[in-house]
Amino acid sequence: MWVKALDMILEKMKSSGFNFSQVRALSGAGQQHGSVYWKKGSIQILKNASSELPLHQSLKGCFSVSNSPIWMDSSTASQCNALEEAVGGAQHLASITGSRAYERFTGNQIAKIYSQNPEVYKQTERISLVSSFAASLFLGTYAPIDYSDGSGMNLLQIWEKVWSKSCLDACAPGLEERLGCPVPSHSVLGTISPYYSQRYGFSPDCKIVAFTGDNPASLAGMRLQEGDIAISLGTSDTLFLWIQEPTPALEGHILCNPVDSQTYMALLCFKNGSLMRERIRDDCASGSWDEFSKALSSTVAGNNGNLGFYFDVMEITPEAVGIHRFNRDNQKVSGFPKEVEIRALIEGQFMAKRIHAEKLGYKVLPKTRILATGGASHNKTILQVLSDVFNAPVYTIDTANSACLGSAYRAIHGLVAERNVSLADVVKSAPEPRLAVTPTAGAEELYRPLLKRYAELEQKVIYNPTSSCLAK
Numbered sequence: 524m525w526v527k528a529l530d531m532i533l534e535k536m537k538s539s540g541f542n543f544s545q546v547r548a549l550s551g552a553g554q555q556h557g558s559v560y561w562k563k564g565s566i567q568i569l570k571n572a573s574s575e576l577p578l579h580q581s582l583k584g585c586f587s588v589s590n591s592p593i594w595m596d597s598s599t600a601s602q603c604n605a606l607e608e609a610v611g612g613a614q615h616l617a618s619i620t621g622s623r624a625y626e627r628f629t630g631n632q633i634a635k636i637y638s639q640n641p642e643v644y645k646q647t648e649r650i651s652l653v654s655s656f657a658a659s660l661f662l663g664t665y666a667p668i669d670y671s672d673g674s675g676m677n678l679l680q681i682w683e684k685v686w687s688k689s690c691l692d693a694c695a696p697g698l699e700e701r702l703g704c705p706v707p708s709h710s711v712l713g714t715i716s717p718y719y720s721q722r723y724g725f726s727p728d729c730k731i732v733a734f735t736g737d738n739p740a741s742l743a744g745m746r747l748q749e750g751d752i753a754i755s756l757g758t759s760d761t762l763f764l765w766i767q768e769p770t771p772a773l774e775g776h777i778l779c780n781p782v783d784s785q786t787y788m789a790l791l792c793f794k795n796g797s798l799m800r801e802r803i804r805d806d807c808a809s810g811s812w813d814e815f816s817k818a819l820s821s822t823v824a825g826n827n828g829n830l831g832f833y834f835d836v837m838e839i840t841p842e843a844v845g846i847h848r849f850n851r852d853n854q855k856v857s858g859f860p861k862e863v864e865i866r867a868l869i870e871g872q873f874m875a876k877r878i879h880a881e882k883l884g885y886k887v888l889p890k891t892r893i894l895a896t897g898g899a900s901h902n903k904t905i906l907q908v909l910s911d912v913f914n915a916p917v918y919t920i921d922t923a924n925s926a927c928l929g930s931a932y933r934a935i936h937g938l939v940a941e942r943n944v945s946l947a948d949v950v951k952s953a954p955e956p957r958l959a960v961t962p963t964a965g966a967e968e969l970y971r972p973l974l975k976r977y978a979e980l981e982q983k984v985i986y987n988p989t990s991s992c993l994a995k
């Protein structure tokens with residue numbers, strides 16, 4: 524399906540008159556945590572594909588696993604437990620690979636295939652991530668996995684940037700030779716396969732820059748710099764952080780930075796995002812965002828000490844569920860007035876983000892910018908709370924398809940990265956994000972004790988869930 528989709532896109536571009544000969548370099552992004560299994564002998568078919576045929580016809584017999592496992596597969600709990608046990612526990616695995624064992628991560632998916640279908644595994648000569656698979660199609664040979672996407676597998680030592688022998692051995696035998704050596708994310712892998720020059724008119728000199736995962740590519744597309752935070756306020760809320768000295772934890776993920784191999788990016792996902800905000804808007808503001816914003820503005824920062832945790836569905840960070848309200852004396856309460864409920868929700872969501880970012884080693888710096896995207900980034904009142912909680916200015920960006928844009932930026936960067944030119948230098952003429960709000964004077968002093976209280980109460984919510992108030 525993926526190969527045929529690429530064929531269709533390129534054929535449409537060709538029929539619309541796109542001039543492929545002008546493309547000097549290309550890169551790309553693949554959905555993270557998906558994997559592709561190449562059958563023995565496939566490399567020769569890939570190298571010698573006839574330009575007379577669509578690529579999917581040449582490659583249809585090349586895969587030992589016909590349906591690729593992707594991030595939605597959560598059937599590998601037993602493999603996750605075995606991996607953590609093999610390396611000395613969940614925290615030790617996080618310290619090595621940047622994350623505790625996750626069901627969707629590729630190492631655990633490979634372990635399941637090996638344990639359930641050893642013959643299929645035996646027939647496999649190469650395992651690609653979706654990103655390196657796509658790069659392989661353009662390269663005409665197996666492309667290596669890049670550091671950044673590779674650090675979402677529970678297999679890569681993120682500090683040394685080599686495969687962890689103990690993790691590989693815990694998943695499947697002979698795994699290192701099936702993965703190949705990982706490479707820096709800005710690596711030029713070679714020139715485009717003759718197939719594309721002959722069929723579409725690409726220049727034979729067109730360079731292929733390592734492909735990476737969709738989340739790392741988004742970091743490049745948003746042009747994050749050291750100390751910056753990108754927050755996507757969508758159905759789920761996602762944080763991307765540029766980190767110099769990470770401290771991997773049991774929650775969140777540390778990945779190698781896709782545009783600077785000396786630093787890292789952190790990724791945090793919060794499931795109760797805009798759907799939770801919409802539910803409270805419907806309950807407390809008659810379904811109106813204007814009314815919601817007025818109620819939020821009518822209450823004071825810090826909400827007179829009232830704090831709330833709002834998880835309609837089981838949260839990822841932290842692992843908790845239910846609606847939990849506490850008054851200024853940390854006593855459980857069954858409800859808040861509507862405007863207090865609204866502020867408790869918004870402040871609580873942003874305090875959780877700051878607390879968990881700092882657990883991973885993030886530090887708010889004087890130069891920190893918050894780059895907000897997604898639906899709620901259009902609401903200035905919500906952004907003001909975000910700015911106050913983090914004590915940093917908030918900018919908005921219109922970048923849709925940031926992973927796609929980031930791939931284009933990374934393609935340009937790959938041409939000059941060997942000369943120590945930074946991505947920021949390469950894309951300095953791109954449009955700047957727009958300043959939306961700045962922190963209110965005194966916000967840092969106000970929220971510092973509240974953040975400490977919120978973190979302590981969060982532990983109660985996680986470990987004493989029966990003490991929560993589930994009134995809606």
